[in-house]
Amino acid sequence: xxxxxxxxxxxxxxxxxxxxxxxxxxxxxxEGILPESARHFARAIVMPNLVPPVVTAAxxxxxxxxxxxxxxxxxxxxxxxxxxLTEETDPEDVTAAFANGIAHAVKLYPAGATTNSASxxxxxxxxxxxxxxxxxxxxxxxxxxxxxxxSVDIFDREAVFIDRVLEPLRRAIPGLKVVMExxxxxxxxxxxxSAEAGLGATxxxxxxxxNRNHIxxxxxxxxxxxxxxxxxxxxxxxxxxxxxxxxxxxxxxxDSAPHADAAKESACGCAGCFTATNTLSILxxxxxxxxxxxxxxGFTSLHGPAxxxxxxxxxxxxxxxGDPVAYPAKIETGAGPVTVFDPGFPLHWHIx
Ligand code: DOR
Ligand code: ZN
Numbered sequence: 144x145x146x147x148x149x150x151x152x153x154x155x156x157x158x159x160x161x162x163x164x165x166x167x168x169x170x171x172x173x174e175g176i177l178p179e180s181a182r183h184f185a186r187a188i189v190m191p192n193l194v195p196p197v198v199t200a201a202x203x204x205x206x207x208x209x210x211x212x213x214x215x216x217x218x219x220x221x222x223x224x225x226x227x228l229t230e231e232t233d234p235e236d237v238t239a240a241f242a243n244g245i246a247h248a249v250k251l252y253p254a255g256a257t258t259n260s261a262s263x264x265x266x267x268x269x270x271x272x273x274x275x276x277x278x279x280x281x282x283x284x285x286x287x288x289x290x291x292x293x294s295v296d297i298f299d300r301e302a303v304f305i306d307r308v309l310e311p312l313r314r315a316i317p318g319l320k321v322v323m324e325x326x327x328x329x330x331x332x333x334x335x336x337s338a339e340a341g342l343g344a345t346x347x348x349x350x351x352x353x354n355r356n357h358i359x360x361x362x363x364x365x366x367x368x369x370x371x372x373x374x375x376x377x378x379x380x381x382x383x384x385x386x387x388x389x390x391x392x393x394x395x396x397x398d399s400a401p402h403a404d405a406a407k408e409s410a411c412g413c414a415g416c417f418t419a420t421n422t423l424s425i426l427x428x429x430x431x432x433x434x435x436x437x438x439x440x441g442f443t444s445l446h447g448p449a450x451x452x453x454x455x456x457x458x459x460x461x462x463x464x465g466d467p468v469a470y471p472a473k474i475e476t477g478a479g480p481v482t483v484f485d486p487g488f489p490l491h492w493h494i495x
Pocket of ligand 2 (some may be wrong): 164165166190398
């Protein structure tokens with residue numbers, strides 16, 4: 144018999160999570176959206192695809208200072224910086240940045256693959272000395288894994304990248320630690336599982352929720368457009384299985400990527416889903432649905448630090464299941480409003 148006065152409260156306590164792939168931008172946008180990540184996350188790997196990109200250790204240190212300055216006074220948040228790999232990147236600058244803690248990883252964008260990737264890599268031979276130096280010191284390479292060959296269908300670009308670029312690269316430099324960022328396919332999941340060591344993958348929140356129908360059915364939905372683009376349902380299911388499997392090679396990187404609404408709702412809209420605000424409530428929903436709440440902490444708070452060789456956070460957060468969570472539809476910033484990712488269903492997990 145249903146007794147309305149008996150309301151099951153479910154709570155879950157986790158080590159404070161980290162976001163292993165985050166776009167914070169700069170200036171007014173940075174100021175507007177940074178509190179959304181700092182509220183729940185202790186640390187984040189910060190992407191370097193600014194204009195101009197963050198290439199050198201000095202640029203990363205200056206960007207880190209701007210982020211720290213933009214933080215709300217009460218925040219406890221540490222940005223972990225990355226360097227944008229170009230064909231001119233100096234191996235000595237990279238190794239020094241890693242040694243003195245200025246940079247935790249290097250980001251590889253194939254030139255032209257995504258937002259602000261024009262300065263990325265065209266000829267992989269030209270970055271080999273940097274990659275070899277990184278392998279020697281154990282510095283991770285974060286990879287945007289999509290080919291840019293115009294003859295390759297956009298839905299196949301991740302799978303083709305694995306065969307054409309990633310596998311040959313990992314064979315050529317066997318000691319290199321690689322993170323396949325924001326994997327979107329069952330091929331990506333399988334490739335990570337097939338690797339013996341030194342390969343991890345981040346999975347975003349939104350790729351656990353949407354498939355390509357969300358972008359295209361019933362009109363074009365620009366706030367679901369991101370890169371790599373969401374794929375077929377079978378791929379989404381493979382990602383959900385991987386994220387909730389407990390396999391430490393998979394960890395959270397939200398790829399929360401703010402663009403002002405005017406830049407998204409346009410004839411040529413920018414790629415990026417902004418999930419910082421409701422990511423943890425969505426993830427709890429997914430793990431709950433999969434009957435795997437016990438594995439949420441691994442995905443959000445343990446596997447990432449282990450891969451990066453950092454201790455997990457000591458602080459804890461508590462999640463409580465209850466009435467629908469209220470969160471803003473948009474974050475107002477000095478650079479314009481930013482629409483918060485809409486999972487399409489009410490969220491019930493509150494972060495206390
Ligand atoms: O959707 C995306 N947005 N994918 C990326 O790779 C870049 C990001 C951005 O910077 O907006
Ligand atoms: Zn990204």
